[in-house]
Amino acid sequence: MAKGRIFSGVQPTGNLHLGNYLGAIRNWVRLQNDFECIYCIVDLHAITVWQEPQQLRATTREVAAGLLAAGIDPNTSILFNQSQVPAHAELAWIFNCVARLGWLNRMTQFKEKAGKDRENVSAGLYVYPNLMAADILAYKATHVPVGEDQKQHLELARDIAQKFNHDYGTEYFPLVEPLIFGEATRVMSLRDGMRKMSKSEPSEFSRINLTDTPDQIAQKLRKAKTDPLPLPETVAELESRPEADNLVGIFAALADKTREAVLAEFGGKSFSVFKDVLAALAIASLGPMADEMRRLMQDPAEIDRILRRGAERAQAMAAPHLREIQDLVGFLRP
Ligand code: TYM
Numbered sequence: 001m002a003k004g005r006i007f008s009g010v011q012p013t014g015n016l017h018l019g020n021y022l023g024a025i026r027n028w029v030r031l032q033n034d035f036e037c038i039y040c041i042v043d044l045h046a047i048t049v050w051q052e053p054q055q056l057r058a059t060t061r062e063v064a065a066g067l068l069a070a071g072i073d074p075n076t077s078i079l080f081n082q083s084q085v086p087a088h089a090e091l092a093w094i095f096n097c098v099a100r101l102g103w104l105n106r107m108t109q110f111k112e113k114a115g116k117d118r119e120n121v122s123a124g125l126y127v128y129p130n131l132m133a134a135d136i137l138a139y140k141a142t143h144v145p146v147g148e149d150q151k152q153h154l155e156l157a158r159d160i161a162q163k164f165n166h167d168y169g170t171e172y173f174p175l176v177e178p179l180i181f182g183e184a185t186r187v188m189s190l191r192d193g194m195r196k197m198s199k200s201e202p203s204e205f206s207r208i209n210l211t212d213t214p215d216q217i218a219q220k221l222r223k224a225k226t227d228p229l230p231l232p233e234t235v236a237e238l239e240s241r242p243e244a245d246n247l248v249g250i251f252a253a254l255a256d257k258t259r260e261a262v263l264a265e266f267g268g269k270s271f272s273v274f275k276d277v278l279a280a281l282a283i284a285s286l287g288p289m290a291d292e293m294r295r296l297m298q299d300p301a302e303i304d305r306i307l308r309r310g311a312e313r314a315q316a317m318a319a320p321h322l323r324e325i326q327d328l329v330g331f332l333r334p
Contacts (some may be wrong), residue, residue, distance in 0.1 A: 002036040007141035009042040009082070009132075010043060010067070013051065015209040018286075019187035021070065022253045023147025027182060028094060029071035029098075031145055037077040038139055038314060044082045044089060048124040049113070061303050066210050068306070069292035080310030082135065087318035091134035092127070094329060098164050099130050102277040103156055103187070133157035137173050138318040145179040149196060153217040154178045168328045184253035190224040193242025208282065211290055218279040226271045233267035235259045247278060254281050303319035
């Protein structure tokens, strides 16, 4: 018996990187045994900033290949791309009318992405979190595994569910629980321990992509920024050393250990020693995944077939919910 229903998503805006993997995707794979899982490549979210059409199609397939290579099983879990299930956009419109401007104004991700040129970003970027709430609630999902950076968006999804329930006098939507776990819930840039590892960072040396070769992985880790001290003996000492904390966190996550256990082994040692072992570990865990991804990419028709089947299953699940929601809102269904 499943412990609940999971929904989570990833944007097809570029390569999957180590942050996506350790913060989210690896957890998605592990949760498949205990939950009913729906995993979505969120192309509607992607176009909130400009995407080249050819490129968008290619990265959608590539992200699908990455998820499959990481261990998402399309026979048990549902895997699809968002645009192919109309329920997402339909429910997002209703949520645009539930969410308050004041709530959206507080979203830190919008502020970061819009930067100074706020007048010139798409309206979609602003209502992005409403679409995210729709993604989850179209399936009445109860749990959402994500990295730390999505926490605020999930709080907004709870607020939307709560306000909808209150306004329409119903208990229809569950209040979703974020699942944020592991030793690497916020993987930082390899060039700057204060910035998140992200697809939009210009320097390739800031992140490890899931498609990187062993040589690239080793080179990027060797060049990763550190401070001049040896590794500390205790986790408390990591607090004031963001780059050290990041590398120890990555090591711990890849080795399935705690930060404490990693420091028990490497405390007092130099970064050069530590980085060599980390590189070997990263290559051993990520290498086979990259190989499998390349193999899958050779058969795009098979990827498309998997996504199509996933979209059919997702639509079958969401469509009856949308009809119930229309009834609650008072839309005539003649
Ligand atoms: P996205 O595409 O930016 O990232 C996908 C997942 O990877 C996690 N992540 C990280 N975790 C740790 N360290 C990092 N440096 C790092 N970078 C990314 C993210 O937290 C995320 O879990 N808005 C979402 C996609 C989305 C979604 C949803 C998620 C759309 N609808 C509904 C959950 C539920 C996003 O842009 O993720």
